[in-house]
Amino acid sequence: MANPTSCDSTKGSITHVIFDMDGLLLDTEKFYTEVQEIILARYNKTFDWSLKAKMMGKKAIESARIFIEETGIDSLTPEEFLVEREDMLQSLFPTSELMPGASRLIRHLHANGIPICVATGSHKRHFDLKTQRHGELFSLMHHIVLGDDPEVKQGKPSPDIFLAAAKRFEGGPIDPQNILVFEDAPLGVCAAKSAGMSAVMVPDPRLDSSYHGGADQILSSLLDFNPYEWGLPPFEKAASQTHI
Ligand SMILES: O=P(O)(O)OC[C@H](O)CO
Numbered sequence: 001m002a003n004p005t006s007c008d009s010t011k012g013s014i015t016h017v018i019f020d021m022d023g024l025l026l027d028t029e030k031f032y033t034e035v036q037e038i039i040l041a042r043y044n045k046t047f048d049w050s051l052k053a054k055m056m057g058k059k060a061i062e063s064a065r066i067f068i069e070e071t072g073i074d075s076l077t078p079e080e081f082l083v084e085r086e087d088m089l090q091s092l093f094p095t096s097e098l099m100p101g102a103s104r105l106i107r108h109l110h111a112n113g114i115p116i117c118v119a120t121g122s123h124k125r126h127f128d129l130k131t132q133r134h135g136e137l138f139s140l141m142h143h144i145v146l147g148d149d150p151e152v153k154q155g156k157p158s159p160d161i162f163l164a165a166a167k168r169f170e171g172g173p174i175d176p177q178n179i180l181v182f183e184d185a186p187l188g189v190c191a192a193k194s195a196g197m198s199a200v201m202v203p204d205p206r207l208d209s210s211y212h213g214g215a216d217q218i219l220s221s222l223l224d225f226n227p228y229e230w231g232l233p234p235f236e237k238a239a240s241q242t243h244i
């Protein structure tokens, strides 16, 4: 039988799970990168991962401000930048695909009665486009908190979105110590830790490891997540392996 004492005290106390969406559940960060590269090329500039790290996970207008500030393009306002990228994003988002392991993990936690939700910087209109092929999977979430939710005053790295998500679980607010957040973005990990939660980071391999600080665990893929390590119900296969 599985030995529960192999989990440390924090990991063993997880009862609720919050998922980031872009770059974590859905392979959508590549769309932002592609579009931003196209826009920057018009100004003979290139997009790099240090800028990407500052933008990922934020609300659209917040990341637009960073983009304009950091690239020094003064002929575009952040609002104009958002308009300029919108048509391209709207045609790409409906093609969004799931990240490896996302479906398995969501279905596993749901089937085992672990309350799960999504907390994404994406606003409603983009969320609807990105998830239009994944409605059934996202319907397994207890709730979804979006970047344009009135309770989310500031985007990540502010803890606002994760604290709002913790409140909306049944019996909420859930103690942050009992919540595990999955994130791909450095600012998202920062937000989860500021909210007092545990954070598993699944970063893009192109993100420099200097951005990995703060996460409680770094994984290459959701496929590598072991629920048992966190006191969560093990995957079937893992459960049988513990008998060996
Ligand atoms: O990573 P998310 O799901 O918080 O989304 C944030 C933006 O929409 C994209 O960086």
Ligand SMILES: [Mg+2]
Binding pocket: 020, 021, 022, 023, 024, 056, 057, 183, 184, 185, 188
């Ligand atoms: Mg993300």
